[in-house]
Amino acid sequence: MITxxxxxxxxxxxxxxxxxxxxxxxxxxxxxxxxSGSGKTVLLKSILGLFEVDRGEIWYNDRDFTKISEKERKFLRKEIGMVFQGGALFDSINVEGNVRFPLDMFTEMSSAEKNKRVEFCLDHVNIEKQAFKLSPSEISGGMQKRVAIARAIALNPKYLFCDEPNSGLDPETATVIDKLIQALTKEFQMTTIINTHDMNSVIEIGESVLFISKGHKEWVGTKHEILDSGNQKLDDFIFANKLYAQMKGK
Ligand SMILES: Nc1ncnc2c1ncn2[C@@H]1O[C@H](COP(=O)(O)OP(=O)(O)OP(=O)(O)O)[C@@H](O)[C@H]1O
Structure with missing residues (x-):
């Protein structure tokens, strides 16, 4: 839980x-x-500690990130997985090397243990063995996102942050990525936070949706409640998309 x-x-x-x-x-x-510009990225970066907040508390279970020492922060960061916008894979190393990277950086695992973990993570995101030795530029955008997710879960994080995880993908592949993140979130009981513009993501996996406007929290609810929120700003945001306006009969 993050509070x-x-x-x-x-x-x-x-x-x-x-x-x-x-x-x-x-x-x-x-x-x-x-x-755009409402403060989503600043919020995500503030929770991650990439920005120091001016006031307030950010609790990771029983630890207030704003109060703990730098040493404790480093320890906490190992419990966080991050899927960056665009995937941000290292192009100079192959698929399995990208997933091994955090294991090399942060663990004392043996080479055999790392291989096993890399295989486990790539298998969980449905990347076939034939792709392990390919470089990121040799695989599709959807596969790159899946490798980025495999890398993000390599250290078995308690917390997973995803910044626009399906940007640049076609709607069908975007749904696959959304559902994959949801399935992994449930399987590993991670606290997952996803920044998105995508109303399809909201409808697919919006188990909890926080709507912010000009830096204010405007509304929190589920995908089932969102079409009938009674919040004018949220309605203006959602129904700017004609498809959802039709769903609502607007
Ligand atoms: N490092 C920074 N220095 C100064 N202002 C910043 C900085 N980062 C963000 N801002 C400002 O904070 C506001 C919110 O930006 P933010 O990037 O969080 O919006 P967003 O909701 O993520 O938008 P988008 O969906 O377009 O990514 C903007 O007015 C932006 O100019």
Missing amino acids: LKNVYKSFDGNEVLKDISTSFEPGKTNLIIGR
Whole structure:
């Protein structure tokens, strides 16, 4: 569980996050949605500790990230997996090398143990053995995302962060990636937070959806509640997409 209490963040007097309090539960895909510039990335980076917040608390279970020492932060970071926008694989190393990378960096595992873990992770994201030796540029965009997910779960994280995980993918492949993240979240009981613009993701895997507008928390609910939220800003955001306007009869 990750819990935020009254989080504020500003840049040069420009308040980007305003009094955000919310929680993200384990075993669930927790989505953060909002217009471009609403503060989603700043929020994600603040939770990750990549930005220091001005005020407020960020709890990872019983640890307040804003209060713990740098040593404790380093330890906590090992419990976090990250899927970056665009995948961010290392192109100079092959598929299995990308997944082995965090194991080389952060564990004392033997070579055989690492091989086993790499195979386990790639198998979990349905990457076949023939692709293990290929370089990222030799595989499709959807496969690259799956390898990025395999790398993110390599250290068996308690917390998984995904920044626009299906950007640049066709809708069908995007759904495969969304469902894969959801399945892994359940299997490993991770607290997963996903930044997305994609209403299809909301409808597919929006078990908990946080809508932010101009840095404010506007609404939290499930995909089942979102079409009838009664929140005007959320309606304006959702129904800007004609398909959802039709679903609602607008
Ligand atoms: N490092 C920074 N320095 C100054 N201002 C920043 C910084 N990062 C973000 N901002 C500002 O914070 C606001 C929110 O940006 P953010 O990137 O969080 O939006 P977003 O909701 O993620 O948008 P998008 O969906 O387009 O990625 C913007 O006004 C942006 O200019």
